[in-house]
């Protein structure tokens with residue numbers, strides 16, 4: 278969700294001149310990609326600047342690191358990992374032999390009439406009939422055989438074999454001693470899990486099986502080969518990194534850190550930063566709900582699961598205290614979160630670039646009644662120059678919904694030494710809104 282791949286060109290066009298115009302030459306140009314997600318924006322600018330990428334979610338940091346901190350020797354790291362995984366796989370085959378064999382027989386008969394429906398009933402019953410907490414009592418990240426995915430998510434988000442494969446590979450990855458290679462392997466595993474999930478939107482909840490097409494889709498997805506996807510992705514990363522090395526590698530060092538942005542903005546950061554790029558969640562949908570399985574796969578610490586009326590939730594979400602609830606995703610806190618980032622960037626003396634959306638950005642839709650002017654005023658309290666470009670976003674195949682939403686790129690220059698007071702009268706900035714020529718298809 279929210280990945281900016283389709284907006285890389287306009288974002289680069291907005292950020293690159295700010296990096297080039299930096300005032301001090303005593304350090305390499307530095308971009309702080311504050312809510313970095315997959316890290317694609319930072320990676321696009323990485324040849325021009327030293328990128329510092331941060332995000333509150335650990336899985337996002339793994340993905341960003343794989344882009345920004347290339348590893349050498351990935352092929353041999355992969356070989357070592359696959360060998361180590363063998364041992365865990367065998368132990369898991371032994372432990373879960375009966376349910377694995379049952380699944381194998383279902384998939385073998387998938388073409389027979391009625392078989393898909395019968396498999397779905399079996400899988401649902403199997404999932405609700407076992408207790409993850411009991412299966413994992415006393416488990417720690419290094420417990421052998423590793424079983425988190427198989428115990429928590431088999432027949433929920435993954436098939437039995439898929440879950441075993443994810444556990445075996447995750448265990449093998451942890452033993453990799455070279456940190457950048459370990460991170461690349463983990464990034465490839467996150468990719469494989471995302472490809473294999475049988476849920477609809479990422480990991481928001483298991484697929485509802487009321488329609489036949491959903492049931493067919495489930496059976497197809499449960500047969501995706503996790504190990505093959507993992508190997509493919511790792512090899513692709515290896516190719517991308519080799520190409521980067523062939524171009525001479527990155528000129529500047531990059532850094533990735535896990536940080537919750539609003540609490541971080543209250544602390545003093547002394548390092549020079551020229552441009553802050555902030556791409557917050559647009560809506561009230563919390564990313565942690567969509568990606569909780571990836572986050573758990575990274576921590577691999579057998580988190581307590583949430584319950585409702587004494588029963589596990591259908592989505593097997595971690596207990597609430599383990600989930601990030603973003604201040605950008607609540608109408609009560611979103612404006613303060615924007616102000617905190619503006620104040621932080623201004624105090625750093627950096628230019629600030631926001632990605633946001635109209636009308637569906639929560640701040641604009643729910644707090645500013647769909648109006649852009651109060652948003653411009655908020656940015657103008659912290660910056661003397663605010664320029665907002667609106668890019669119409671066409672939803673492909675969405676008929677009349679086309680062009681209803683706009684991506685915003687807000688460029689803020691000339692930080693004020695002190696923010697203007699909140700008063701609506703005095704805080705009018707010199708803002709210009711440019712309609713952009715580009716129209717982007719939302720695939």
Ligand SMILES: C[S@@+](CC[C@H](N)C(=O)[O-])C[C@H]1O[C@@H](n2cnc3c(N)ncnc32)[C@H](O)[C@@H]1O
Nearest residue numbers: 279280281312313314315333537538556558603
């Ligand atoms: C729209 S996504 C960023 C997408 C990214 N630019 C990309 O292209 O992949 C928003 C990101 O903000 C992160 N996030 C949300 N609230 C946060 C907070 N309070 N502190 C740090 N990160 C946060 C989410 O984990 C998510 O990765």
